[in-house]
Amino acid sequence: MKDQRGYSEKEQRQITLCQRLISKKSYLCQEEIRRDLQRHGFAGISQSSVSRLLKILGAIKIRNARGQKIYALNPQSQPVPNAARSLNEMVVSVEHNGEFILIHTVAGYGRAVARVLDYHSLPDILGAIAGSSIVWVAPRSAGRIDALCRRINYLLCMHEYS
Template sequence: MIKKSTDSAAKEQRKLDLCHQLISSNNYASQDEIRREMIRAGYTRIGQSSVSRLLKSLGVTKVRNAKGIKVYTLDQRHQARPAIENPLSSMVLGVEHNTHFVLILTIAGYARAIAKVLDLQNLPGILGIVAANSSVWVSPRRDYSVLHLYKHISRLLGHGDFRE
């Protein structure tokens, strides 16, 4: 009987972890959107009431995003915080660029730490840095230096997969 309750607790924790990950990395306007993602992840019998309970457990609230749409977000106490013992590469999900700027995608809550690290480097090719919750926008001084800046930042952050 103890094994069954332990398995149940572990399954519940996995659901909670998945819900946390979904809310941290996406913008959901409804519980049904979250439920559909959880179904895709293998929880085929999850109902709206279970999603509601998970959201309550995580302290999730709704806030208006930049587009004015109300979306679910984690309470600050439940969001990931940069940890000094983690290498930079573990905070960065990817580095991309186009002809105008470099975009760094981070784990939720890590963008400001990455922006600060870049700012402290005093790279002469950077005109400006803007950090959000999970992305950092880097503007080069000259358009032609975007690729060079992208490669430099990728190396610095431990992401050496150069897509040109």
């Protein structure tokens, strides 16, 4: 991924959103990405803009478990970890399945994000395990996982706390 300092605020938002979308969902073609970008507020985005975003992100096509070619972020083209990045730039997504929470991060930031959780000592977290680009969080109680997920989103600047 190229250095994002030379892009406008709108372009940076597009890059960040495109990165999150590709990390969360399997896309077979650029048109699917374009439609999702439109649904998230970039109504006039063109296919050529999507192509440019994919190039900036260093996206590649890989085969999924079904043998389909999908877009993925190339781990080798991701930026080298930089402590000056904000949490919002490090975190790609926070999701749960009712039993545990997964925090997807930009490659190389999983441990830093887990350290932030450790620092805040949230009482609803039983434990967390961090890898390079993911943090697995075990809630103390599965019954409170929705509230914990919202709190983690808020803490990590994802702004979904209510």
